[in-house]
Amino acid sequence: MLTFVISIICLFLIELLYFKIADRYNIIDKPNQRSSHSHITLRGGGIIFPLAVITALMIYQSTHWYLALAVFAIALISFLDDIITLNNKIRISIHFLSVSLVIYQTMFNQDISSYVISEPLTLILILLVFIIIIGVINAYNFMDGINGITVIYSLVAVGSFFMIQEVKDIIILDTQILVVTGASLLVFGYFNLRKKAKAFAGDVGSISIALFLCFFIAQLIYLTQDIKWILLLGIYGLDAVATIFCRVLRKENIFEAHRSHFYQFLANEKKIPHISIALTYGLVQLALNFVILYANAILVYGLFVVIILTYVLIRLRLEGKERLFKSYA
Numbered sequence: 431m432l433t434f435v436i437s438i439i440c441l442f443l444i445e446l447l448y449f450k451i452a453d454r455y456n457i458i459d460k461p462n463q464r465s466s467h468s469h470i471t472l473r474g475g476g477i478i479f480p481l482a483v484i485t486a487l488m489i490y491q492s493t494h495w496y497l498a499l500a501v502f503a504i505a506l507i508s509f510l511d512d513i514i515t516l517n518n519k520i521r522i523s524i525h526f527l528s529v530s531l532v533i534y535q536t537m538f539n540q541d542i543s544s545y546v547i548s549e550p551l552t553l554i555l556i557l558l559v560f561i562i563i564i565g566v567i568n569a570y571n572f573m574d575g576i577n578g579i580t581v582i583y584s585l586v587a588v589g590s591f592f593m594i595q596e597v598k599d600i601i602i603l604d605t606q607i608l609v610v611t612g613a614s615l616l617v618f619g620y621f622n623l624r625k626k627a628k629a630f631a632g633d634v635g636s637i638s639i640a641l642f643l644c645f646f647i648a649q650l651i652y653l654t655q656d657i658k659w660i661l662l663l664g665i666y667g668l669d670a671v672a673t674i675f676c677r678v679l680r681k682e683n684i685f686e687a688h689r690s691h692f693y694q695f696l697a698n699e700k701k702i703p704h705i706s707i708a709l710t711y712g713l714v715q716l717a718l719n720f721v722i723l724y725a726n727a728i729l730v731y732g733l734f735v736v737i738i739l740t741y742v743l744i745r746l747r748l749e750g751k752e753r754l755f756k757s758y759a
Contacts, residue, residue, distance in 0.1 A: 437613035474512045476635010480505035482614035494599045500531035508633035521544040534643045563644045570640035577627045581619035582712035590719040615675040628652035665715040
């Protein structure tokens with residue numbers, strides 16, 4: 431409890447200090463045709479996420495310095511990208527480096543690095559994990575345009591991690607690390623979870639917290655040898671995969687910025703309040719996580735199939751086939 435209170439106070443002060451710096455140096459997000467907001471907003475408020483994660487790792491679990499370095503590297507390059515437009519090759523290179531460090535941290539803890547060369551299947555699996563994490567951190571970044579969704583969705587994930595460690599008696603990260611990380615999300619949520627957000631997380635926040643979540647899930651899957659844990663990010667993953675599928679059918683460049691996600695459609699075209707959208711995504715994911723934690727595999731996958739079918743029907747109903755399969759970026 432003391433750690434939580436101290437974290438809230440310190441991170442709140444750091445956030446206020448950052449706002450002054452951002453305001454002074456004009457670190458802002460200006461609305462454009464792809465935005466889901468209509469007013470100028472401070473960018474990079476999520477800088478407290480990597481600060482919290484790195485500090486907590488150094489204090490409570492210093493053996494995880496590969497993870498700390500990965501979060502630092504990706505946060506730094508993302509913050510620079512928030513301020514200036516970086517060369518894509520530089521940004522992608524750092525992303526690759528950070529993801530590699532996360533994967534190595536997972537292997538290092540389990541002492542499997544010596545088997546990678548001798549076991550081709552292990553190497554293939556690692557490459558697959560690498561691609562998935564790269565996809566997740568980039569897809570996660572799109573959520574930042576909807577007020578509250580990054581905060582709520584990430585809080586659901588971190589809270590679920592806490593429960594998983596308690597219920598399954600698995601220790602991946604010291605509990606205090608999850609507490610400090612959760613505190614950073616709550617502090618940012620105070621400024622972002624509102625009708626008119628004070629700040630957006632920015633690349634520095636959304637990408638770094640996504641990398642942190644990916645590490646925990648990757649470690650959890652390896653320790654339990656159970657792929658079901660990937661569904662801890664299943665709702666947003668479903669939205670991202672479905673959106674990519676539609677963009678491919680429309681012959682769009684999936685690497686270009688867009689506003690094709692379903693939650694963007696709900697906010698921009700249907701004018702549904704951002705907070706309502708964020709809460710819906712978060713609560714559905716929370717319900718799924720509860721089932722993942724306590725139910726058997728058949729029920730877990732069965733529920734997710736139901737969610738997929740429901741999502742497809744709702745999206746087809748609201749957007750329509752013509753809109754889904756015709757470019758409207």
